[in-house]
Amino acid sequence: MSSQPVPGSWKYLPAEIRTSILTLLVQESESLASFATVSPEWQSMVGHRTFSQITLTLNDIEDFDRYTCRNRALVRFIRLSLSLRSYELDDKSSIGQSKSFYSTLSRWEPTGTLVLAISIDQAPSDLWCRSAYCSLSGNLGSNQPRKLVLLGNFHRTDEDPDWPPRFPTSKLAEGLAHASQGLEQLSVAYVVDASPFPQACGTAPLEWPDLTSLTLTSCLFGPDTSAASIDDMIEQAAEVARRMPKLEVVELWNVRPGLAAAFIYRFPGPSRPAEIAWRGTWEYGPSPFVVRAWEAVALGRGGCNITPIVREILDGDLVESDCDAIPQLKFLTEVAKSTSIGGVDWSEKWDDYEAGHCREAVVCE
Known part of the structure; x- marks a missing residue:
């Protein structure tokens, strides 16, 4: 026998109203971590909001695979922001980090549309390029x-x-x-x-x-x-x-x-x-x-x-x-x-x- 929602409780509200409230919360709030602990329903909504669009720098790539391992299906848009140092022919650190990122993506199972956008900020000394x-x-x-x-x-x-x-x-x-x-x-x-x-x-x-x-x-x-x-x-x-x-x-x-x-x-x-x-x-x-x-x-x-x-x-x-x-x-x-x-x-x-x-x-x- 299933228990009925208590009047005045969260689950007593119609699903449409709960969705509207959650949508407004995730849109207006800068920090969503605390919301994810309220209930599985809140966690699901916060997860979609948090992982649907991700912005990364080269420093984030090392932990990217670990942070997204359980939520890869939610990721729809990745923005990789590269800030390049002054160019040196033998400096391959950025190349190595980028390879690691692409290697991680290659292991993902296809679950839908995934968009990758790459922006590059050149060093002032390389603006001639x-x-x-x-x-x-x-x-x-x-x-x-x-x-x-x-x-x-x-x-x-x-x-x-x-x-x-x-x-x-x-x-x-x-x-x-x-x-x-x-x-x-x-x-x-x-x-x-x-x-x-x-x-x-x-x-x-x-x-x-x-x-x-x-x-x-x-x-x-x-x-x-x-x-x-x-x-x-x-x-x-x-x-x-x-x-x-x-x-x-x-x-x-x-x-x-x-x-x-x-x-x-x-x-x-x-x-x-x-x-x-x-x-x-x-x-x-x-x-x-x-x-x-x-x-x-x-x-x-x-x-x-x-x-x-x-x-x-x-x-x-x-x-x-x-x-x-x-x-x-x-x-x-x-x-x-x-x-x-x-x-x-x-x-x-x-x-x-x-x-x-x-x-x-x-x-x-």
Whole structure:
């Protein structure tokens, strides 16, 4: 036989009124710990309020797993606030703490939507790095992005990267293919490789009706890769380009110390010959199959055959960083120019502030 609530007691109130009272309490009170001891009902309400949104600093990460072990299902939003000290190349303490945080999250069982927001407060001595990000344009007629630039880390070959490789790259490429359909300009450097991008585009009948320029990096561009493999990748890119009716420029490139290479296609307009250029630090030239594939792209736009192909051999001894190679590769799009990397003379700062210091920038214009 169940006992009836005593008149005037908490449980005597209708459930709707109890919920309204508890909601008001948790909204108006700064400290909720004492409320959680009143009853299981109060504890449940306070728990949802306390753990639904969490703000962390690097100092909180060590205890994060222990404090949330029994309430993970309640967490819906995590704000990680990072206050960076003045940058030092060999200081990896922040990286280690961040790895610990992500490792903890990876062990959580999925229980619903979880949003992670990361805010970064730079040290005053590093404010010069802000110019490494392209500015946002406010004169667009639409709220939709027209230009997307993804700049990833530029790791030196003589150092192990601090972060694990990005896997699976096919999934990243597939996501990029779908997300870029409404863009006019797309440039991705060291985030998604150009190699899986054509395959990802081939999984669905995608079209890019407004895309005028496409710039991607590819780790296949290197002297250790066979010419046939490079040809295959560039030819597959041409197949994708045929679904971009306004395409004017394609740039596929790669740079690391001692190595630089770029394949550049340009469509100057109807009734005019298209252009292909290859510049690199080793002997290579697009095969006739590759040339015909890109001629088909130009002819489909009302252009003419490819003009004589430009081939230039660069001196690898002069390539120590991206800033050394970019002027020699003679890019056509602004993303590869010094202005798009903030106007910073990276050749002077490479030893102390390599381009990867800026981590990953996403710019939409």
